[in-house]
Amino acid sequence: MATPNLDVFQVIADPSRRQILQMLTKDSYNINYIAENFEMSRPAVSKHISILQSAGFITISDQGRERYCSLSQDGFIELRNWIDYFDAFWRSKLKTLESVMNKKSKNSNPSKK
Amino acid sequence: MATPNLDVFQVIADPSRRQILQMLTKDSYNINYIAENFEMSRPAVSKHISILQSAGFITISDQGRERYCSLSQDGFIELRNWIDYFDAFWRSKLKTLESVMNKKSKNSNPSKK
């Protein structure tokens, strides 16, 4: 199973991978345990894990023949940065709207003259 | 071109669609104008626009034969909610770490007795 190199957006596009991330908010689990909680085969889950790791969403620590997976912040940060960019857009848009509103209220209420 | 119904994660997984969203932070544009800024054919862009709209990332206002696209907050909010969930995870993890550190420093420094 060749593991394609996907960016963070493509990585979280898959529902199974998002579900794995959800699982890992509870605890660290080895790969077989994670696979037991999915309908698909173990190699399929193994591939998802590999993809999650290379995109920086999880880290893996080897303990004997087992490999324990934990969440890693890196991938999430990259996503958050993208979202934040658009958040800034909305905020500046709101600000523009407010200043337009202020101007209008001034014009519609010319107290002097 | 059948437009598949994709969730917000799948929608932003495509680089071209993210690029379109970036464009729309500058201004509103009609579909042909957007298409001119891409290598791919106009119908391909048209399909991306349709996907972005049905996922709540953009709104479209008809003006005669033209259709102007603007950013819509809905899709972004859905994404942000997902990220926020994991942000809460990191914060609580940090908190746990802090309390562990506090306990340790207490134990390693038994001032009384």
Next chain:
DNA sequence: CATATATGTAACTTTTAGGTTACGAATATA
């Protein structure tokens, strides 16, 4: 009215993500 422009959509092809089974390597255990 005739023509140009903006757009949607149907039909089709190609690429690839995501799944499978089969196998091998490394480690734990009896």
Next chain:
DNA sequence: TATATTCGTAACCTAAAAGTTACATATATG
């Protein structure tokens, strides 16, 4: 040492996203 367990990977198949071209429709414009 023999066996069971954990995991990775190669080879392969399938479904669907993402692109294309061709065509139809609606609106603007001369």
